[in-house]
Amino acid sequence: VLGFPSNMPAFRQVGEKQLPNQILCMAWSPKRDLIALANTTGELLLHRLASFQRVWSLPPIECTGKEITALAWRPDGKILAFSVRDTKQVVLCGVEKAEILHVFPMQNPVTCMHWMEVTDESSALSSFYNSEDESKLFLPKLPTLPKSEEKSDEIMNLLGEVRLNVLVLGGDAGFVELYAYGMYKITTLTGVSGTCRSLSLSSDLKSLSVITQVRSADNKPEMCYIQLDTGLLSDCLPEVTRMARKFTHISTLLQYLHLSLTCMCEAWEDILMQMDLRLTKFVQEKNTSTQVQDEFLELLLWGQSSPELQALLMNQLTVKGLKKLGQSIESSYSSIQKLVISHLQSGSEALLYHLSEVKGMSLWKQKFEPLGLDSEAIEGAITAVGSFSLKANELLQVIDKSMKNFKAFFRWLYVAMLRMCEEHVPPELNKMTQKDIAFVADFLSEHFSENEELFDRKGKYFNVERVGQYLKDEDDDLVSPPNTKGNQWLKFLQESSHLKESPLLFPSYPQKSLHFVKRMMENVIEQCLQKPAVSSYTFSANHSIDFLYDQMMFCNRDLSLFSHRWNDKKAKMHYVLFCMPEISSSKLFLLRKPTDPNKYIFIMKVFLQLLTMFFYGRPNCVYSYLDARFYDDEMLTVVLQGSEEQNKRRVLAQLPLASTMSCASEFNWEPNMRLDQQTSAIPCQNLVLGNQWRELESMKAQFVAVNGIRKVACVLSANLRHIRVFEMDVEDEDDEGAESQNTSADQDALDITMSSTGQGGEERAEADDEAGGQRGDVLQNPEERLESEEALELS
Known part of the structure; x- marks a missing residue:
């Protein structure tokens, strides 16, 4: 059992707004206090943290489309990428002037994307980074365009920094492609089946993790975790760059x-x-x-x-x-x-x-x-x-x-x-x-x-x-x-x-x-x-084999996938945070998978933790998870919902994962069984939450987007129209509200207990699931999500 000191800082609310249209996607800038939002009309919005002021809006036009399905920021924060389902396109937009800089078509609609920067520091790449500007010695600087000087400067921003960054796109029918600098396709990956729901590429370019949704033999949806070994791509990194x-x-x-x-x-x-x-x-x-x-x-x-x-x-x-x-x-x-x-x-x-x-x-x-x-x-x-x-x-x-x-x-x-x-x-x-x-x-x-x-x-x-x-x-x-x-x-x-x-x-x-x-x-x-786009065959040793991959079947129903994260500081570990509502909505699962290209399918070790949440001293008051994101390498940001006895009140909280990340317990996954059939063998651990939480009054909070580097969070309601923005790890300006919150923390300290299945928590969680109904993720299937939100609003 771990506890927080009593002087931990609170969250400070800096903005709140009711929006006219429902929000489908939201993503924080990695470098600045800006958040991008995409609504149901196909409009792209950029808001500033301070008072949630709108910086600009980009309405849908003919060359883009009206159904935005995913957002991703370039690591330097100067370009925003978004995918459009109805036109099967990916659009690169300049952040400064809301101008469309580059559009390229896709074979399949894109359902998720991830943009990361490669951190390889090899001597070959370092020498290339240092000599990349040699062209300036031979070529004059291109003049700006008349009456379009700002547009011309934005076009040149497409180049960005010399350091390699990769935009990963996933879509229907196992469609996964990698684009260097967000523009040049370097590979199309094979070995993936189903519709991609989430993906994450390691910063050393050696491994790609994908969550897909497939159909079973009886046409039931099944969620699948796939880890592709892209080490062959990493071996050619200097040449690819x-x-x-x-x-x-x-x-x-x-x-x-x-x-x-x-x-x-x-x-x-x-x-x-x-x-x-x-x-x-x-x-x-x-x-x-x-x-x-x-x-x-x-x-x-x-x-x-x-x-x-x-x-x-x-x-x-x-x-x-x-x-x-x-x-x-x-x-x-x-x-x-x-x-x-x-x-x-x-x-x-x-x-x-x-x-x-x-x-x-x-x-x-x-x-x-x-x-x-x-x-x-x-x-x-x-x-x-x-x-x-x-x-x-x-x-x-x-x-x-x-x-x-x-x-x-x-x-x-x-x-x-x-x-x-x-x-x-x-x-x-x-x-x-x-x-x-x-x-x-x-x-x-x-x-x-x-x-x-x-x-x-x-x-x-x-x-x-x-x-x-x-x-x-x-x-x-x-x-x-x-x-x-x-x-x-x-x-x-x-x-x-x-x-x-x-x-x-x-x-x-x-x-x-x-x-x-x-x-x-x-x-x-x-x-x-x-x-030259690299196929899965090109990087193999004999040019004739597919990427090796590890695969795990989660469950035979919809999976509430919350977040991916690569922790490069801890032996290149990949973490996936998810919840299986069929088992319990009050339990979180944390999958920890090392990046090991030598692993072969069905011979991998899976590390899982199972989390339960309830009020300290009140075991009947079970809280269920609505959404969770990795705040940083050692902290989670979660949105919680209380039980009927707690009037289903919503809570925004920070959960520490220090002891969980270092857990030495191993869970041997049986490859012939789904994960939901093996939960009784998953190791568990206990955590206690101090005052690092805040009740979200007068708001049916459902989703959260965070940026641990900028220490900010954005909470979205279940109807997808109500937004609150918070600065994290700062003292709340409202002293009276802080005192009441600290008092509530002392009396009803939130307790995160990792206990094995079958200790009463299961029954309470199942009852809470029946009351709360199914939930969707803000970045997943819009139709399924909207149906679940309507049910939530009615309840």
Whole structure:
């Protein structure tokens, strides 16, 4: 029996709120006093600890979905991941500005996730961490995006810290995948069956524990504990880290290029299409059969125009409108030109740099060939980036030519319209050489010809403006591809069969838009990223066996799973905290499993403790467990519910596990039997709780989320709408409330007694279970949980 000193600190309530929508998931930030909440409308909320103030909310949008099933924070607290069931996607969201930074699809809906940081300190990894920034010596810093500077900075935050972190995703049909840095898939695990309910990866990357729900032969739900040996993945940790970091750089650069192209589309305004639209309208309304270019040429050569052309110029364009149109086109072209030079070209150079380094890794076959790196696939990705760079340079040439053409055309037309209005023409504009006249005539002949193909496809006759076609996200060929006649280099390539097929030359796609080439590049790189994903066979010694795993069947009914935790300080132990309501809701089970890759299935030792809770001196007042979480390595945070005699009052408490963690008793699990059939043999232990508890008045508390590092807890009611936030391990500001609580602690000290089954506690617990009904976990099946909550509310 262990007791607490009487001067233990109390819990201080710092916030309380009634929310309009039910909360399905909640998770504390690992670095800051922030908690993320996901409600039934698909909205993601971020609240601050102080007075539970809302920082921001992210409503559901088309690219995400409305049914959030799981949350996970990146270890540095800057990125929040959440999974969406209806769209089968995982979304990475920036915490600072509530912006979606990365979205990737999944084969199955994700039901649980875990994001952890690898703590391996090998010399190979340390040297890589120290030299990872070498790319900054060769590559200039990417400029921020105009009008989207904050978004650009958030995109760069996708890289995060150099130290490896792994996002583990579990879903239906035994679906388990690991993503390095939350973006690059490093493996898909096999050997798991059923729907994943909870999972936890050890920080040394040697073992993964999974709780799944399977169906028995008679279609009854059964809960199963599986421990996968991922030691083969840990053995290749330096190589996996290097490869994953490079691919994270590449994925981030793709996002950066996508945003750059979006900014270019914004710079290309609709006003650039006004000339095309007005010329088309002019052709449709004029009565003469003369072509438009002939009428403009007549105005250019003789200074005379038809009444229809004069009406177009003076009534639809106007002198002031023409001047404004010319300024708008020049401004838009200049903005696009700057974005191509500073953003597209810089991003493409960085992509080529990182892909070339990955190609160098693939050529080191001894180290990286087992990871699936394919030098040919990487070479294809490099070629695709080169083609994108060529298309960007082609766009620069088109912009440069269009700016010269439009400047000369608008200058001549402006003077012509001033003369029509009989207004004064500035002397500097009135001078026009024969060369200038020939230049404008060529421009009119090339751009002002009626094109029936355009009318059939787009409902327009003209395509005077040539830049916008490169920025349209369409699969059609360019309406007016660049004229390559007279290009000596292209002629030389066509005549040289050796150079024509040379892999050293990037292919160009003169008929395609910049958007089309970008999509093609993204598809090639995506295949290059997915191909090295490590399968369960790759890391085996002979490349032909699955991961070994230990498996235990808990029970044949629903299991209230509470929490996982890896304790690296105590010989790499993994702890699973759970409750089996069929046996007793007033008893907690603690499974302790060492990380031992040499263990074989059915030969493992399982350490279990069975906890019972009741008021000291009042054995008839049994408390049942509603929820429990690991506060830290040696403490549990639990939500308790009293019996009928105690009016089912709810209590938030801290339970010490120091003596339980060091328990030397062993329970030999019989592999041919479920765990619920062997509980009588489970060793037990007694604990006494002091004043480290607090009654939750006027609240039907049901769930709790904690962060032992930040010393905070959040309690959620059974109806999923009422929330209270507490600071733990601090003195309560309400002295009067603290005195009454201490008095209650002295009179009715909560006692946690670990006793073997069959000492009266079983019968009381079963009676309490019948009164309380089944409970669900806030991170488990929503439908089952809501049904149980409705039953609780009615009771």
